[in-house]
Amino acid sequence: MVDLKQNLNRLGPVFGLLLVIGVFSLLVDTPGRLLSPNNLRIVLSQTVIVAIGAIGMTLIIISGGIDLAVGSTIALTGVVTALAINAGFPPSIALLSGILVGGFVGVINGLVITRLKVVPFIATLGMLGVARGVAKWLANQQTVNMPGTWLNELLVMFPKPSWLLVAPGVWIAIILAVCAAIVLRNTVFGRRVFALGSNEAAARACGIATDRLKIWIYGIAGLLFGLAGVMQMSRLRQGDPTVAAGSELDIIAAVVIGGGSLSGGEGSIWGSMIGALIMAFLRNGCQQVGWPNYIQEIIIGAIIVVAVAIDRWRSRS
Amino acid sequence: MRKLLLLLLVLTFAIACTPKGGPSTNNAKKKLTIAVIPKGTTHEFWKSIHAGSNKAASELTAQGTEVEVIWKGPLREDDREQQIQVVEGFAAQGVSGIVLAPLDNRALVRPVADADRAGVPTVIIDSGLESDEFVSFVATDNRKGGTLAADRMGQLLNGKGKVLVLRYAEGSASTTEREEGFITQLKAKFPEIEIVSMDQYAGATRDTAKRASENLLNRFGDVVQGIFTPNESSTAGMLLALQDIGKAGKVSFVGFDSSQTFIDAINANQLHGIVVQNPFNMGYLGVRTMVDSLLGKPVEKKIDTGVMLVTKENLQSPEVNALLHPPLDQYLK
Numbered sequence: 062m063v064d065l066k067q068n069l070n071r072l073g074p075v076f077g078l079l080l081v082i083g084v085f086s087l088l089v090d091t092p093g094r095l096l097s098p099n100n101l102r103i104v105l106s107q108t109v110i111v112a113i114g115a116i117g118m119t120l121i122i123i124s125g126g127i128d129l130a131v132g133s134t135i136a137l138t139g140v141v142t143a144l145a146i147n148a149g150f151p152p153s154i155a156l157l158s159g160i161l162v163g164g165f166v167g168v169i170n171g172l173v174i175t176r177l178k179v180v181p182f183i184a185t186l187g188m189l190g191v192a193r194g195v196a197k198w199l200a201n202q203q204t205v206n207m208p209g210t211w212l213n214e215l216l217v218m219f220p221k222p223s224w225l226l227v228a229p230g231v232w233i234a235i236i237l238a239v240c241a242a243i244v245l246r247n248t249v250f251g252r253r254v255f256a257l258g259s260n261e262a263a264a265r266a267c268g269i270a271t272d273r274l275k276i277w278i279y280g281i282a283g284l285l286f287g288l289a290g291v292m293q294m295s296r297l298r299q300g301d302p303t304v305a306a307g308s309e310l311d312i313i314a315a316v317v318i319g320g321g322s323l324s325g326g327e328g329s330i331w332g333s334m335i336g337a338l339i340m341a342f343l344r345n346g347c348q349q350v351g352w353p354n355y356i357q358e359i360i361i362g363a364i365i366v367v368a369v370a371i372d373r374w375r376s377r378s
Numbered sequence: 379m380r381k382l383l384l385l386l387l388v389l390t391f392a393i394a395c396t397p398k399g400g401p402s403t404n405n406a407k408k409k410l411t412i413a414v415i416p417k418g419t420t421h422e423f424w425k426s427i428h429a430g431s432n433k434a435a436s437e438l439t440a441q442g443t444e445v446e447v448i449w450k451g452p453l454r455e456d457d458r459e460q461q462i463q464v465v466e467g468f469a470a471q472g473v474s475g476i477v478l479a480p481l482d483n484r485a486l487v488r489p490v491a492d493a494d495r496a497g498v499p500t501v502i503i504d505s506g507l508e509s510d511e512f513v514s515f516v517a518t519d520n521r522k523g524g525t526l527a528a529d530r531m532g533q534l535l536n537g538k539g540k541v542l543v544l545r546y547a548e549g550s551a552s553t554t555e556r557e558e559g560f561i562t563q564l565k566a567k568f569p570e571i572e573i574v575s576m577d578q579y580a581g582a583t584r585d586t587a588k589r590a591s592e593n594l595l596n597r598f599g600d601v602v603q604g605i606f607t608p609n610e611s612s613t614a615g616m617l618l619a620l621q622d623i624g625k626a627g628k629v630s631f632v633g634f635d636s637s638q639t640f641i642d643a644i645n646a647n648q649l650h651g652i653v654v655q656n657p658f659n660m661g662y663l664g665v666r667t668m669v670d671s672l673l674g675k676p677v678e679k680k681i682d683t684g685v686m687l688v689t690k691e692n693l694q695s696p697e698v699n700a701l702l703h704p705p706l707d708q709y710l711k
Contacts, residue, residue, distance in 0.1 A: 103469070107463055203548075204484075204485070217488065217492065218469075218495070297458055297462070301485070303457075304459055307454065345470075353450070354450070354453050358453070
């Protein structure tokens with residue numbers, strides 16, 4: 062019985078995804094269009110930023126926390142990467158600096174949460190403003206344009222070399238997701254994250270240094286948000302301090318649709334990736350069918366509420 | 379299972395309340411679908427562009443080339459990433475062509491190039507794109523707009539006096555061209571007019587523009603006879619500042635863009651001319667150009683959609699009336 066329920070939990074989001082794809086395939090007038098190679102390339106590229114963010118967010122949500130500063134962190138790290146390229150650093154160093162700044166923001170979140178005893182919602186709500194402000198400050202309130210480098214090719218529709226089939230960024234996201242899933246399931250660190258989210262007091266009583274663990278979790282998630290920021294910069298080919306406002310909600314929604322529980326202790330990388338794909342296909346499908354924007358917003362909003370309602374129902378029974 | 383049922387329910391609901399009328403390309407193979415992508419959807423300016431595109435579509439359809447316009451802005455207004463997603467979606471959908479007002483002259487370069495590679499050409503309207511992978515650039519000739527304003531200023535001042543220019547914002551291409559057009563023409567045609575200040579910026583909003591105007595007027599208010607501002611917010615801010623210190627109507631003031639406030643100010647002799655763009659024509663010519671190109675006709679790489687000087691004298695003329703009040707209701711059902 063338990064096995065069956067677990068499997069259902071795991072497969073639920075997949076059914077959701079298949080349902081979305083199926084419904085929209087029937088609605089578009091050329092049935093193959095939604096699953097045409099070009100459209101798949103586009104949907105996958107569009108999913109990358111939310112997906113990489115959702116890997117980090119899954120860690121945080123399983124541990125019982127939340128991070129509202131993702132969108133701002135993406136903007137900040139994108140700006141930092143663009144500035145680093147402009148300052149003459151090689152692209153690899155610029156990439157690294159973007160990722161590290163993301164990690165730094167995450168560690169600060171972790172420190173504020175553990176040392177100052179501010180709940181994650183408020184701590185990261187504060188960071189949402191701070192990181193956005195710093196991004197605008199560094200960028201001088203404008204977009205930062207930079208010369209073209211290979212970083213710009215991370216999320217192109219037609220990758221070079223063409224045997225990659227999809228953009229390099231998509232492969233990076235897949236590899237990261239697999240690694241994160243293995244770490245969460247099979248390592249001591251991963252089990253501790255679950256323990257922390259299930260029952261913090263019990264975890265502490267078992268000898269887990271919960272404060273230090275939290276700082277690690279927010280720091281690692283921050284590194285991933287930093288990478289998402291570099292991806293965003295790659296898509297825009299500029300550092301834009303105003304980009305990704307509100308994308309924290311997309312990322313949290315992806316985790317929640319994928320079975321993550323906001324009360325902690327539950328969630329999976331696999332589910333979150335499917336959640337991210339569901340939202341990307343919904344957006345793409347609505348456009349292909351020719352529905353106006355407000356229909357997309359209504360559907361996505363409704364699906365988030367439904368997913369959370371199920372989360373509540375599950376944690377009660 | 380419950381999750382599935384609920385999802386199904388939500389989707390059925392959404393489908394049920396959707397009005398029928400998506401693009402249906404399967405019944406007529408030769409029908410052209412043109413996606414028109416504005417920067418946002420709520421401003422009057424974009425509504426005029428929408429109406430213009432619809433006019434082009436219905437005209438072309440009446441002439442035997444069936445054209446359908448799909449109007450879709452970014453999900454969040456002024457969000458570059460969202461606009462990119464819209465362009466990518468249409469490229470994958472395989473529309474016949476895209477008419478795009480890019481939110482950024484660089485960020486939209488890649489999606490437009492990708493669309494081109496996927497076989498979907500793009501016409502750029504309103505603002506430039508730093509690329510040459512598009513069919514044509516259909517927009518206001520901003521330099522000409524500045525020139526018109528300079529001619530008006532020279533006429534108002536009888537060719538001599540002191541003038542100040544309040545610029546809009548650093549790095550804004552369209553307004554910089556208006557300012558340069560004004561300054562160049564004024565210097566060339568009216569050498570006795572002196573520009574006492576042209577290095578101050580109004581900033582993005584009406585509020586910042588008003589502050590900048592107050593500072594400028596505080597310094598030069600007693601010596602200038604003429605003022606030029608290059609867009610809606612800077613003109614509005616300057617007008618407010620002039621009204622506050624009671625100088626409105628005592629200096630010759632030429633602005634840019636239109637709004638009801640400006641028309642009232644023209645009637646009250648506080649504003650002596652506004653240069654007005656023609657967004658309706660921009661939407662119209664954007665779609666016409668795209669279709670011409672798709673039908674294999676040669677098109678110009680750059681197309682001017684027209685600017686016009688509006689003053690108290692011509693305010694009531696049918697021409698100006700059509701420009702200030704485009705037939706939105708007729709073309710936006």
